[in-house]
Structures are given as structure tokens and as C-alpha cells.
Amino acid sequence: MKYMLIMRATDEGWASLENADMDEMLETMGRFNDELIRAGVLLAAEGLEDAAETVVVDHSSEPPVVTDGPYGETHELFGGFYILNVSSKEEAVEWAKRMPGQGKGFKTEIRRVPSIDEFPQDNEYVQRERAWREATGQL
Template sequence: MRFMILVKADRNSEAGVMPSEQLLADMGRFNEELVNAGVMQAGEGLHPSSKGARVHFSGKDRKVIDGPFAETKELIAGFWIWKCASLQEAIDWVKRCPNPMLGESDIEIRQIFEPEDFGEAFTPELREQEERLRMQVSRQEAENP
């Protein structure tokens, strides 16, 4: 199973306060444990929402909303993609994570859909297209690191 681990933003991360050298070192050690255990597939920090945008959909209309966004508790400061045997394994790893923020913080764990989760609606043709696109992305990443 794959999981997206979402590090929730706080007012410091939204203000652009960068992590300390100590926190970066602690996270580096934690990430190394994840990689050595075969758990971590990807992980990145995100710039504050003031540097982002949202696109609101209403039928055929699209409306762009520039950041920053008001509800800090709903924003994401970073993420990982992990491969774990279960939700409990992902929880156990998160509990070992250094606190990613200066004060209290939250990390959310969400399972990623796999092709078999979609049932019959995910036809063989759609599965073939999905696999072709994944392979294309992998090739592009290898060619343009």
C-alpha cells in the first residue's frame, strides 16, 4: 500500500520561516531511515501558500485565486510518499518523525488509490494508458534529473 503523508502548515511555515539546521539534520536522519527500510518513495517541502494559487471549478468556469490562503490549519507544508504494509505501519513511522514545526503540529496519513481500487470502471484500456503514462514520466525523470 502507498500512503501520502501530509505535513500540515503552521503560521511560521506560512510566513516563510525556514527550518533550523538541527531540524534539517534530524529530518535527514529520519529520511535516511525511511529510505534504508524501503518505505520512502518521495518527499518534499512546499513553499508558503503566498507563492501559490488555487483554481476553483464551477461547471465550465475556472477562477484563479492567488495565495496566501486564510485557513493555515488546512494548508500543507510538505509531504512524503511511503510504501507500507498497512496504515498501522505508516502511523508507527510518523510517530518516530521529528516534530516538523517549532510548536505543535499535525501530520495526516492518507492511503493512495491503486488501480485495483477502481474496480470495473478502470477498464483494461484505461489501465494500459495509466501504465504508459507512468513509464513516460519515469523516462522523462531519467532524462531530465
């Protein structure tokens, strides 16, 4: 069985990361990622861009309504995701509008997934992850 571990934070939590040491964060996450890799359970691990860059496609009306920014109601829970390789946010929005099985009460949040190339390449754990991705055909 596959599971996604979704990391969420309050506004206070995000604020605490503003002055965090990136190398320390990468090392901490890198050690955890190494454990997952050694256990043979890691299929994919990605962070998401800031929610301020989100686009939401609301399927409550026809045609679906597109708005900037994440939805904020806590009763709207994450139910799954697709990762698409598209050329732009607008192309991702077009795919989301066409997603089957959507209707009233469904929204699709769209966020860019930063690539490994956007992290400090001299970091040991970024280098290990890059090697793992290359070895498993994910890069």
C-alpha cells in the first residue's frame, strides 16, 4: 500500500521557518530521507511551493471558477494528487479543469513542485538525493 505523508503547518509554524538555517534543515531532512531509502520505502519526496502561489479550480459551478491562493476552510481535506510535467501554471489549470469525477464540493489546488536543482548543490544530502534519483531513473 502506498501512503502520502502530508506536512502541514499553521501560520505560526511557517513564520518560524523564515529565519531557519537551510543547511540544518536539509541535513535533518536528509538523514530522515536516508532512513526511508535504506528501509526501501521511499517512492517520492517533494516539497511544495508557498501556498501564496497556489491556483484553485472550484468545480461547484459550470464552467469551473479559477481563483488565486489556497482555499482556507479546514473542512476541505486533501484527498489525493497528480504530479504533471507541464510547461506553465496555466497549462496545469487547463488539465485541472478537465479532471474527471469533479463537481460541487471539489476543488483542485495547483502548486509548483520545486526541482532538486533549486536547492544548494553543495549540500551532502542534496547530492545523495540526486544520486538516488539518478540511480532510480527519477532525474
